[in-house]
Amino acid sequence: MKVVDETLLDRARDHAVRFLSRLPDRRVGVTATRDELLAALRVPLTAPGEPASDVIDALATGAEPGIMACAGPRYFGFVIGGSLPVREWLLDLFDLPRSSGLGFATGCQMANYTALAAARHGVLRRVGWNVEEEGLQGAPRVNIVAGAEAHVTIYGALRYLGFGTRGVQRVEADEQGRMRPEKLKELMQHLNGPTIICAQAGNVNSGAVDPMREIAGIAHKHDAWLHVDGAFGLWGRASAQHRTLLDGVELADSWATDAHKWLNVPYDCGIVIVRDAAAHRASMTTTAEYLEQTDGKERDEFDWAPEFSRRGRGFTVYAALRHLGRNGIEALIDRNCAQARQFAEILGRDPRVKILNDVVLNQVLVRFGDDDATTRTVISNVQKEGTCWLAGTTWHGVAAMRISVSNWSTSSEDVERSAAAILRCIPA
Numbered sequence: 001m002k003v004v005d006e007t008l009l010d011r012a013r014d015h016a017v018r019f020l021s022r023l024p025d026r027r028v029g030v031t032a033t034r035d036e037l038l039a040a041l042r043v044p045l046t047a048p049g050e051p052a053s054d055v056i057d058a059l060a061t062g063a064e065p066g067i068m069a070c071a072g073p074r075y076f077g078f079v080i081g082g083s084l085p086v087r088e089w090l091l092d093l094f095d096l097p098r099s100s101g102l103g104f105a106t107g108c109q110m111a112n113y114t115a116l117a118a119a120r121h122g123v124l125r126r127v128g129w130n131v132e133e134e135g136l137q138g139a140p141r142v143n144i145v146a147g148a149e150a151h152v153t154i155y156g157a158l159r160y161l162g163f164g165t166r167g168v169q170r171v172e173a174d175e176q177g178r179m180r181p182e183k184l185k186e187l188m189q190h191l192n193g194p195t196i197i198c199a200q201a202g203n204v205n206s207g208a209v210d211p212m213r214e215i216a217g218i219a220h221k222h223d224a225w226l227h228v229d230g231a232f233g234l235w236g237r238a239s240a241q242h243r244t245l246l247d248g249v250e251l252a253d254s255w256a257t258d259a260h261k262w263l264n265v266p267y268d269c270g271i272v273i274v275r276d277a278a279a280h281r282a283s284m285t286t287t288a289e290y291l292e293q294t295d296g297k298e299r300d301e302f303d304w305a306p307e308f309s310r311r312g313r314g315f316t317v318y319a320a321l322r323h324l325g326r327n328g329i330e331a332l333i334d335r336n337c338a339q340a341r342q343f344a345e346i347l348g349r350d351p352r353v354k355i356l357n358d359v360v361l362n363q364v365l366v367r368f369g370d371d372d373a374t375t376r377t378v379i380s381n382v383q384k385e386g387t388c389w390l391a392g393t394t395w396h397g398v399a400a401m402r403i404s405v406s407n408w409s410t411s412s413e414d415v416e417r418s419a420a421a422i423l424r425c426i427p428a
């Protein structure tokens, strides 16, 4: 695939030069109203997508009247921004409740943090405790439940939120790393009071997705808040072929994902989605400590994510989604998943290789020979050899090579070349 398109970069550069050279003389304030801007930029997300050059032009000319000249010499104010069309497109693409709150954060770490802050607000409000005002000191105890293989960033978020990590009740996982629903059911019978359950769509090693429909049924029965960490896995919802794997994800209360992983936009771009938009906003807003009503019209980004000052993250997502269209996004997901299977197929044919996981998404776990040392040697040899790069992990007690396929420009020839290099790196 063509990775560098110079005409596109020139085009973006030309827009930037034009904008910057006008800055000293340009009207500092915006010239378009919010509705006028939305009218220019709020187009339907098409199936076939649009040429990248058209999207760059549309974004540059459509957004220009709404850009405050804050990089100019006579700007003495502050910066805010909006991202309504992107919010609608994403909720549609993931098929999540359209009235959800959505915010952009630096990554999935902070998206998990934001979602769990909304969860903390939601479950404590139900028992009459205003956590934003009163804090956690003296608050009713909140039960935190997580799958045994929850991502480390869930624990980071729990620390920042004052829950700590020691009290987390871990639910046993199966051989693919999925939370066992029967174990969750058992645990929930012994828990009383406000409860938050952290599930996962896309195990960082195996790509496995927790059995979400069953988990959601148990969570709802106990009036618990169900959060889903779907850093890369949530994107499977955009593919007809992979949607069944993520069945029931829509029943959760909050979701965290990344655009800088599978959508291939630059760092840093995480996304948080919360079914109860009022809880989302109440947990993040700094303007009105306890606003339960969001009119859904005027939108300040800092009401939906932890940062106060921030760069405009939504626009890269806007450009990528509009260019790819639904079909382009689906093709990206399906292609990378097929390439993961291709890796497993080529490598698995070699008698010295064992594929450790069911390749259900874009992740492949590979073991070489009979001991950890051989696997570690192969990984180190591959990193030195240079054809491709991948890292090691520990999977259920044994060393493994972890292959994550998520780049838009990876071709099946790249997979063939890389797999051949990996096999060449097995010590004799």
Ligand SMILES: *Cc1c(COP(=O)(O)O)cnc(C)c1O
Binding pocket: 106, 107, 108, 109, 110, 151, 153, 202, 203, 204, 229, 230, 231, 232, 258, 270
């Ligand atoms: C990558 C990842 C995260 C953390 O995302 P960042 O964008 O690095 O903050 C969280 N959960 C899972 C499952 C991940 O794969």
